[in-house]
Amino acid sequence: MNQVIKIAILTVWVFVMLFGCSQKHSDGSQSTKNELLQRLELAKGKGLLFGHQDDLAYGIGWSYVDGESDVKRVAGDYPSLFGWELGGVESGHRVNLDSVPFQTIKDLAVKVHLEGGINTFSWHPFSAIDEASSWSGDSVVVKYIIPGGSFHAQFIQHLNRLADFLKQLKTVDGKAIPFIFRPWHEMDGTWFWWGSKTSSPDELKELFRVTVNYLRHEKGLTNMVVAYSPDRFFSNEEEYLTWYPGDDVIDIVGMDNYHDLKCDSGVNEVIKKLHVVIQVAKTHQKLAAFTETGCSNVFDAVWFTQKLGLVLNDSLINEDVSYVMVWRNASTNHFFFPYPGHAAESDAKAFLDRSDVLLLNEFVELGK
Numbered sequence: 480m481n482q483v484i485k486i487a488i489l490t491v492w493v494f495v496m497l498f499g500c501s502q503k504h505s506d507g508s509q510s511t512k513n514e515l516l517q518r519l520e521l522a523k524g525k526g527l528l529f530g531h532q533d534d535l536a537y538g539i540g541w542s543y544v545d546g547e548s549d550v551k552r553v554a555g556d557y558p559s560l561f562g563w564e565l566g567g568v569e570s571g572h573r574v575n576l577d578s579v580p581f582q583t584i585k586d587l588a589v590k591v592h593l594e595g596g597i598n599t600f601s602w603h604p605f606s607a608i609d610e611a612s613s614w615s616g617d618s619v620v621v622k623y624i625i626p627g628g629s630f631h632a633q634f635i636q637h638l639n640r641l642a643d644f645l646k647q648l649k650t651v652d653g654k655a656i657p658f659i660f661r662p663w664h665e666m667d668g669t670w671f672w673w674g675s676k677t678s679s680p681d682e683l684k685e686l687f688r689v690t691v692n693y694l695r696h697e698k699g700l701t702n703m704v705v706a707y708s709p710d711r712f713f714s715n716e717e718e719y720l721t722w723y724p725g726d727d728v729i730d731i732v733g734m735d736n737y738h739d740l741k742c743d744s745g746v747n748e749v750i751k752k753l754h755v756v757i758q759v760a761k762t763h764q765k766l767a768a769f770t771e772t773g774c775s776n777v778f779d780a781v782w783f784t785q786k787l788g789l790v791l792n793d794s795l796i797n798e799d800v801s802y803v804m805v806w807r808n809a810s811t812n813h814f815f816f817p818y819p820g821h822a823a824e825s826d827a828k829a830f831l832d833r834s835d836v837l838l839l840n841e842f843v844e845l846g847k
């Protein structure tokens with residue numbers, strides 16, 4: 480064989496070995512991440528997954544009862560997407576800031592995965608400077624915890640504890656399960672210490688990049704799908720992307736929006752904003768999601784069919800948004816999904832009965 484051809488073959492081989500292998504983690508976690516994304520891709524246009532925060536942990540009138548779920552009580556099946564909160568894990572707490580033990584979260588998340596559902600994690604961490612709560616919108620934190628900041632080492636310690644938990648998300652045979660991680664959400668609002676009042680877009684982008692790159696590359700969490708979800712303060716793609724940390728970091732683009740759906744005219748606002756999210760998703764080849772919404776205490780008894788339902792009737796949203804998630808059912812003073820006997824029960828059931836809204840069994844069936 481000609482020497483030049485030999486060298487060329489050798490070069491290609493070295494390249495494939497170096498870069499091909501580095502993409503694949505020894506526990507196959509990179510492939511589990513793609514598996515999650517592919518399942519969402521497959522569901523696109525067939526229906527939106529319906530999600531509920533803390534669904535299996537507690538509901539109205541019960542807590543930690545195996546198999547219980549307020550969504551199941553009302554609609555006959557579980558959600559297909561399950562939200563969990565990680566706030567407190569970074570500080571070494573045994574329970575999260577809503578008192579749910581991390582061990583329980585881990586066990587339930589693995590169960591969800593085995594039963595065909597998808598897990599998504601929010602994170603409202605305490606500040607690495609003084610352990611102040613996430614809802615310290617006036618505190619300047621971000622510039623001190625990014626690289627070069629005087630509290631960067633403390634922040635890395637927070638990430639180490641977070642990673643210790645996330646690394647436990649495995650089946651008994653040691654296979655890492657895929658999950659969605661949605662840190663630094665609602666950064667365009669002013670209520671969190673990473674919000675727009677005290678951090679610049681560049682600082683937030685850096686915080687986001689450091690968080691994800693550290694978890695993925697230093698801690699090997701390549702089974703992690705990452706979601707970007709500002710709140711509602713944007714009206715075009717440029718504004719939406721103000722805090723966007725980059726295509727290499729993000730897999731899903733979304734929006735959190737409770738506020739606009741409080742009034743009738745808000746339905747159109749939400750539709751317009753989700754169109755922006757969808758456009759970004761198309762341009763950047765990402766999935767789009769309605770990452771958080773809800774009506775506090777479901778005080779509007781037809782909110783599900785007449786607000787959220789109208790949003791889903793929009794054909795673009797129906798085709799291109801992968802999931803919608805409502806927040807937790809903590810008590811009769813703080814809940815976002817009705818329970819048996821509540822005035823909104825039949826309306827929520829009618830919404831979930833729509834063929835384009837996927838509960839767990841329907842989502843699992845799609846993959847068969």
Ligand code: BMA
Nearest residue numbers: 564566576577603806807809
């Ligand atoms: C908020 C409320 C709080 C909770 C926090 C994190 O929206 O539900 O009660 O502590 O989310 O889950």
